[in-house]
Structures are given as structure tokens and as C-alpha cells.
Amino acid sequence: MSKQGFRSGFVAVIGRPNVGKSTLINALVGDKVAIVSDKPQTTRNRIMGVVHRPGAQVVLIDTPGIHKPRHRLGKYMVETAQSALREVDAILFVVDGTVPPGKGDRMIAERLPKTPLLIVVNKIDRLSAQEVADAKQTYGTLRDCHTILAVSALQGTNLDDLYQALLAFLPEGPQYFPEGMVTDRPETFLVAEFIREQVLHLTWEEVPHAITVAVEEMTLRSPELVYVRAVVYVEKESQKGIIVGRNGMMLREIGRRARGEIERLLGSRIYLDLWVKVSKDWRNRPAALHNFGYRPD
Numbered sequence: 001m002s003k004q005g006f007r008s009g010f011v012a013v014i015g016r017p018n019v020g021k022s023t024l025i026n027a028l029v030g031d032k033v034a035i036v037s038d039k040p041q042t043t044r045n046r047i048m049g050v051v052h053r054p055g056a057q058v059v060l061i062d063t064p065g066i067h068k069p070r071h072r073l074g075k076y077m078v079e080t081a082q083s084a085l086r087e088v089d090a091i092l093f094v095v096d097g098t099v100p101p102g103k104g105d106r107m108i109a110e111r112l113p114k115t116p117l118l119i120v121v122n123k124i125d126r127l128s129a130q131e132v133a134d135a136k137q138t139y140g141t142l143r144d145c146h147t148i149l150a151v152s153a154l155q156g157t158n159l160d161d162l163y164q165a166l167l168a169f170l171p172e173g174p175q176y177f178p179e180g181m182v183t184d185r186p187e188t189f190l191v192a193e194f195i196r197e198q199v200l201h202l203t204w205e206e207v208p209h210a211i212t213v214a215v216e217e218m219t220l221r222s223p224e225l226v227y228v229r230a231v232v233y234v235e236k237e238s239q240k241g242i243i244v245g246r247n248g249m250m251l252r253e254i255g256r257r258a259r260g261e262i263e264r265l266l267g268s269r270i271y272l273d274l275w276v277k278v279s280k281d282w283r284n285r286p287a288a289l290h291n292f293g294y295r296p297d
Helices: 021-029 072-083 103-111 129-139 159-167 187-202 237-244 246-266 286-291
Strands: 007-014 047-053 056-062 090-096 117-122 147-150 212-222 225-234 269-278
Touching: 007 021, 021 047, 021 056, 021 090, 021 117, 021 159, 056 159, 072 286, 090 103, 090 159, 117 129, 117 159, 129 147, 147 159, 187 212, 187 225, 187 246, 225 237, 225 246, 237 246, 237 269, 246 269
Parallel strands: 007 056, 007 090, 090 117, 117 147, 225 269
Antiparallel strands: 047 056, 212 225
């Protein structure tokens, strides 16, 4: 049952890869629910981030960036992003204010349904006031929208204005998630993502896109220690060598960096048992994609 006057709803966050969608969602939620990196196509799954405010709850749906897919995983990612546009109360179309609109922005604008639309010009911390005004004017020509706002997700600039603009589109409704719950994803999913995030930060070229991470075990070994066994899957033996590194140094560094994020999430010390295995061409094999959790919601 809805509280009297309580507003709630779902908002899809859409845009090209690497425009800052996940950073924006984390900033609005006030917690880390989506990993970020400077690599395109970091987000692979649909992830809900829950914004709790007095009298309202906004459920943000983080989506993979829309791009031209080159394998079955890419096709899944684009379909996931497009499916998020169905039956939402509003759409945030996030664009990169530091560059002019490109083919990807135009393609997304053409495909958007007739749903209340807010265009969010991100990364204004890198722009002058005149450049911000020019970016808003230029991106405003892509598609008729209800509101166009300029923000910096990284620095938190104008996020209160964005939240208030979103609130105007939300109907009266129930509290979908309890207080304190910031995402719909289980802890094992977030643990795997935190590990994958460090691989993205530490590797280059094809390697970061060819990996996925599976948590095989997460058990409480003592009141103060959680045991986590996770496997980093790659497509080739040569990629396995890169992830392991000389004398295991790369794998240890991935684990060291991920451990802090995981301990913050779980609120406990962890023992991270990290392995690397080869699953040949997994991005193009439907059974492998399904096993790794890339399946329609």
C-alpha cells in the first residue's frame, strides 16, 4: 500500500558507452552499486540503483552503453539497454558534454520511445560556462525533451536539480525497496563486479573486454572473516598469462585492490581466493553467456 503523497517510480539511464552513466547513478544513490572505469562497455548487465529521499523513492536502471555489437555478448548488452526503456516513468539520456554529438547519440535519440525525457549533459567540470551553454544548446537539438540539465556526476554538481526534475515525473506509488537497500543485485554479483573493475583498471586492449568473473563460494569462516572464492574467466591462454602476470604479480594486485571494495561492501575482513581459467570464445557461446549470468531479465 502506498503512503499518502509518497512518490516513486523507475527511471532508465541510457547513453553511449563511457559517458558516465554508472558514475551518475552511484552519485545519486550515494553508494557504489555500479563499477566504473575509463573502458567503454564497462556495464554489461541491467542494475537497479535505489535513491531514498523523504517522501520519495527513485529506482534508477543502469544500462550497458548502446553500441554496434561485435559478438553475442554485445548483442545481449544492447538488447538489455533497449529493454530497460519499456514501462519506465522517465528516461535520463546521458551525454558527454566535452565532445559534440556523434552517430551513437543520434542513433539513441532516434530510438527513444515517447516517454518523459531528460537530457543530462555530463562532465561539465571540464568545461567553461560558455562551453556548458553551447553543449546544452547542441545536444538539445537531438530530440525534443522535457528538460535538459548540465551536471558533473564526478563532482556532484547540479545533482539536486536533477533529482528534483526527476521527481516531477514520478507518480504517487509504493516504496518498492526497504530503507537501506540500494540495489536489486545480490552481494555475489557485486563482489564479482568489484573484481572485474580492477581487471579493467589494470589491463588494456582486448584483455579487459574478454574477461568475466564468477563467485563460486562465499562463506563465513569466522565471526570476523568471509571466505570468497572467485574465478576470472578469459578466452585465450595468452590472456590468462596476462591476468596472472609474472610470478602471479598481476593477479595478486587485482586481488589486493578488489579486497578493499569487497570488505567495505560486506562489512567484514575477507580472504579472497582468486583463480584464472580459460573458457574459449565465451562471448559468442550462448551456453557460456547463460552460465555467466548474461541472460534476459
